Amino acid sequence: MTPADDIISVEPESDAELAFEGALRPQSLAEFVGQQKVRGQLQLLLQAASMQGRTADHILFAGPPGLGKTTLAMIVAHESGRPLRMSSGPAIQHAGDLAAVLSSLVPGEVLFIDEIHRMARSAEEMLYLAMEDFRIDIMVGKGAGATSIPLDLAPFTLVGATTRSGMLPNPLRDRFGFTAHLEFYESSELEQVLVRAAHMLQLDIERPALAEIAGRSRGTPRIANRLLRRVRDYAIVTGKGAGIDAVNAALELYDVDELGLDRLDRAVMNIVLNRFDGGPVGLNTLAVSVGEEAETIEAVVEPFLVRIGLLIRTPRGRVATREAWKHFGLTKHEAGTHNQPLFGDEL
Structure with a gap:
């Protein structure tokens, strides 16, 4: 078989997966599960x-x-009957990038900027005027001969998304007419999400099995849908169906335990519990010990461990809770020589 034949044979499967991802997204607020207050x-x-x-x-x-x-954001455009333009903060690194997007908008268009806190500062400052007055000022020329030319924009709705709202400048945050804070999902809500996804996957799965997946999904629909697809794969390959035993076996294979902890979560807790006798241990020391960036530990791992009560952040460093010792079946022993945070690494 030629390389070209390999590519052609994979494309339909890839297209089907992309189509499934798109189909999983609700098209209206009525179909959207969870976030009841925000939906209202x-x-x-x-x-x-x-x-x-x-x-x-x-x-x-x-x-x-x-x-x-x-x-x-897609639902906002759909329910408003408006076209949607999508971009992201990392893609807008110059004021000119933003000016090109804004000047091409049609009246009423919805502009979605994901990770809006990662836009360049010069683009943020241009956005202030665009959001308030639907106008931007374009500088022409350089030096003493430079002039500012005002450019009127079509009225539009900006929809921004951020995982780090604290990094947004106050002037930008205050220009949004409505700020919605999305909360983690309850297991019952995730079960509703999984019922819909299983139906679209044509997967015959028992309700207790869906409840088990929901309980290991960290309160996040994206993770729930991903775990469901892995259970589907396991059921197809083994031919054992998608019962509770298959779910447990599949998630054990993919290193997801009964609390939803994955490999990196357990690696972090293992360092805190075993190497530092429960802490305290500084963030940078912890990151180096597990071979990850400190930002990854702080933004991805820690929030979940803190939320489920396995880890505490203190001024001296990270400390394991009594529940953490119990979950991992360990007993606190005499502290070793590395149980204190390194100098300058307390936060």
């Missing part, structure tokens, strides 16, 4: 704009990854 607030905002014949106020979605910020 958003419904009111969009209906008011429609009744007054104007574009909706600018919207900011803040919250951890995987909770539906991008999906809600």
Whole structure:
């Protein structure tokens, strides 16, 4: 078989997976599961704009990854009957990048900027005027001969998404008419998400099995859908169906335990419990010990460990809780020589 034949044989499967990802996203607020308060607030905002014949106020979605910020942005455009333009903060690194996007918007268009806190500062400053007055100033020329030319923009709705709302400058945050803080999902809500996904996957799975997947999904629909696909793969390959035993076997194979801890979570806790006798241990020391960036530990691993009560952040460093010792079946022993945070590494 030629290399070309290999590529052709893979493409349909890839397209099917992409189509499934798109189909999983709800198309309306009525289909969207969870975030009940945010849905009610958003419904009111969009209906008011429609009744007054104007574009909706600018919207900011803040919250951890995987909770539906991008999906809600798509729903805003769909329910408003407006076109959607999508971009991201890392892609807008110059004011000119943003000016090119803004100047090409059609009246009423919804502009979605993911990870908006990662935009360049010069682009943020241009966005202030665009959000308030639907106008930008373009500098022409250099030095003493430079002139500012105002450019009027079509009215638009900016929808921003951020996982780090604290990194947004106050002037930008204050220009959003509505800020929605997305919360982690309850297991019962994740079960509803999984029921819909299993139906679309044509996967015959028992309700207790869905509950087990939901309980290991860290309160995040994206993770729940990913684990469901892994269970589907296991069921297809082994031919054992998708019962509770298959779910347990599949998730054990993929290193997801009963609390939803993955390999990196357990590596972090293993360092805190075994090498540092429960802590305290500094962030940088912890990151070096597990071979990851400190930012990854702080932004990805720690929030979940703190939320489920296995880890505590203290001024001296990270400390394991009594529940952590119990979960890993360990007993606190005499502290070793490395149980204190290194100098300058307390946070």
